[in-house]
Amino acid sequence: MTADPYAFALHSALTVAAAADGPAACLLVADEHAPEQPGAIAQLPVLTNRWDVARRWQEAGGTAQFSDFDFSAWPPATLTAIGYRISKEKAVVHHIINAALERLRPGGVLWLAGHKQEGIRTYVAKAAARAGAVAELERLAGGGTLAAIRRGAALGAALDDQHYSEWRELAADAVGIAQPLATKPGIFGWQKIDAGSALLLQAVPEVWPAPPERLLDLGSGYGLLAVYAASRWPGTTIVATDNNAAAVAASQRNLAPFGERAGARPSDAGAELSPGFDALLCNPPFHRGFGTADALNERFIAAAARLLRPGGQALFVVNAFIPLEQRSRGLFRRITPIIADRSFKVVALAR
Numbered sequence: 326m327t328a329d330p331y332a333f334a335l336h337s338a339l340t341v342a343a344a345a346d347g348p349a350a351c352l353l354v355a356d357e358h359a360p361e362q363p364g365a366i367a368q369l370p371v372l373t374n375r376w377d378v379a380r381r382w383q384e385a386g387g388t389a390q391f392s393d394f395d396f397s398a399w400p401p402a403t404l405t406a407i408g409y410r411i412s413k414e415k416a417v418v419h420h421i422i423n424a425a426l427e428r429l430r431p432g433g434v435l436w437l438a439g440h441k442q443e444g445i446r447t448y449v450a451k452a453a454a455r456a457g458a459v460a461e462l463e464r465l466a467g468g469g470t471l472a473a474i475r476r477g478a479a480l481g482a483a484l485d486d487q488h489y490s491e492w493r494e495l496a497a498d499a500v501g502i503a504q505p506l507a508t509k510p511g512i513f514g515w516q517k518i519d520a521g522s523a524l525l526l527q528a529v530p531e532v533w534p535a536p537p538e539r540l541l542d543l544g545s546g547y548g549l550l551a552v553y554a555a556s557r558w559p560g561t562t563i564v565a566t567d568n569n570a571a572a573v574a575a576s577q578r579n580l581a582p583f584g585e586r587a588g589a590r591p592s593d594a595g596a597e598l599s600p601g602f603d604a605l606l607c608n609p610p611f612h613r614g615f616g617t618a619d620a621l622n623e624r625f626i627a628a629a630a631r632l633l634r635p636g637g638q639a640l641f642v643v644n645a646f647i648p649l650e651q652r653s654r655g656l657f658r659r660i661t662p663i664i665a666d667r668s669f670k671v672v673a674l675a676r
């Protein structure tokens with residue numbers, strides 16, 4: 326994802342801090358709001374839950390830690406500046422503010438950036454209360470805020486992060502999965518079975534009357550589609566992949582009961598995987614402005630075409646208005662609508 330203007334302002338502030346204190350005393354915490362080309366900010370160590378961001382940092386010669394925002398590598402009270410462009414989910418933001426303030430030494434600064442509709446002002450007020458400080462605010466164009474929160478000697482009460490790091494169980498018997506699924510904040514739709522994914526699963530028996538040999542779950546989230554396939558077909562090899570560290574960890578946990586024939590690994594839209602799958606299940610990410618969502622969908626469609634062996638089939642579910650069939654033309658031998666409801670459509674793509 327490209328960096329938005331608020332992330333850009335944050336990176337500038339952090340670069341100034343790094344020039345004064347040295348990059349090793351600073352940390353950038355990033356999710357999808359990271360630049361395509363890190364450039365000069367690659368000198369700052371990054372803690373990210375996105376595989377593509379970590380890879381970009383490493384390619385630019387920088388240091389990246391890819392994890393579900395696990396700060397344990399940084400001892401308490403050691404850093405002088407931490408920057409974070411706030412995420413969408415409250416539990417993630419609270420977890421990062423709590424952990425970041427603990428890693429700052431007294432006098433160190435937590436830089437937060439975001440838009441007013443994302444609740445940046447509320448987050449800044451809560452972070453300042455925990456830091457025992459008054460925040461300095463800079464208004465950014467278009468309703469954004471950049472805040473500097475200087476940590477006091479003692480920290481106040483932690484923000485409620487809904488026990489961010491703890492696993493919980495989600496019942497999935499409604500879609501024919503007997504085992505409860507491990508899930509947690511920070512993963513797409515972690516509290517529910519996605520309605521689009523449930524529709525996709527309804528179409529599976531029609532598309533694969535016989536078990537496939539090797540199946541890929543592309544963008545697996547906590548692994549719902551992969552676990553369904555693993556439980557339905559005891560002889561099938563299953564690979565689940567996602568760009569998000571928490572999603573990969575959840576998929577690994579949920580596929581563990583199936584032993585060596587099923588596993589999960591991180592990748593950016595399957596870029597690091599080798600072709601040879603004869604089945605692929607995908608509910609591609611759709612959470613950005615239309616143009617970006619379209620580009621992401623196109624990357625997932627192109628990945629399916631590359632990763633399937635000739636004769637293999639992919640089953641995609643997308644919002645009803647996404648022109649999936651049009652985007653798939655020329656890449657697949659046969660494009661077949663299978664099932665639809667008022668919100669979603671499921672389409673089979675055969676190589």
Ligand SMILES: C[S@@+](CC[C@H](N)C(=O)[O-])C[C@H]1O[C@@H](n2cnc3c(N)ncnc32)[C@H](O)[C@@H]1O
Pocket residue numbers: 377513514519522543544545546547548549550566567568569572592593594595607608609610611
């Ligand atoms: C709509 S969710 C579907 C999740 C899951 N398959 C389900 O049915 O519940 C899309 C998933 O794609 C993942 N994703 C987003 N960008 C990605 C990328 N570049 N590479 C791989 N996965 C990505 C997200 O983290 C998310 O888990």
